[in-house]
Amino acid sequence: MSTTYTVKCVRCGGTGVYDGMTAAGRGGECFGCNGTGRKTVTRYTAEEKATLRARKLRFDRALELVQRRSKALAATAGSVDLEDAAFYGFLALRDGEPDRFLKMLDALDAGRLDDVIHCLAKYRRS
Ligand SMILES: [Zn+2]
Structure with a gap:
């Protein structure tokens, strides 16, 4: 059966805030995790x-x-x-x-x- 677990977002390091340069300027809410700092991963057999x-x-x-x-x-x-x-x-x-x-x-x-x-x-x- 597939397993789902939560990992820290690598884009923002789990802070939910991206501090690199974006098209809109520097930083802001992380698009990788929508500002939550965490992501859900599903592993399949x-x-x-x-x-x-x-x-x-x-x-x-x-x-x-x-x-x-x-x-x-x-x-x-x-x-x-x-x-x-x-x-x-x-x-x-x-x-x-x-x-x-x-x-x-x-x-x-x-x-x-x-x-x-x-x-x-x-x-x-x-
Ligand atoms: Zn993130």
Whole structure:
């Protein structure tokens, strides 16, 4: 299981105040820790890291597939915004409804690419 712990912010040495030069001049509230002087770190086990990597890989492949196909569909169907709508629908579904997002990935694996693209575009436009 992942473990979360708190460490002293290295940017400000735990004071919450950064005293080096910034674009705004010298010093001020530390941006590294929002002035708290502490940061939260999460450590993952090797198994969790592998799961996260696999999830990222699946996400990247699905997005690439959707983008490539929606571009082609947009060109032939004369629906110029299909590519953008599918792309932003993809991201909106991931952020808004993670459970449905996984079902969408399953549908992609099942080869329902065109259906998925049109649903994503509709999702984006709704
Ligand atoms: Zn700090």
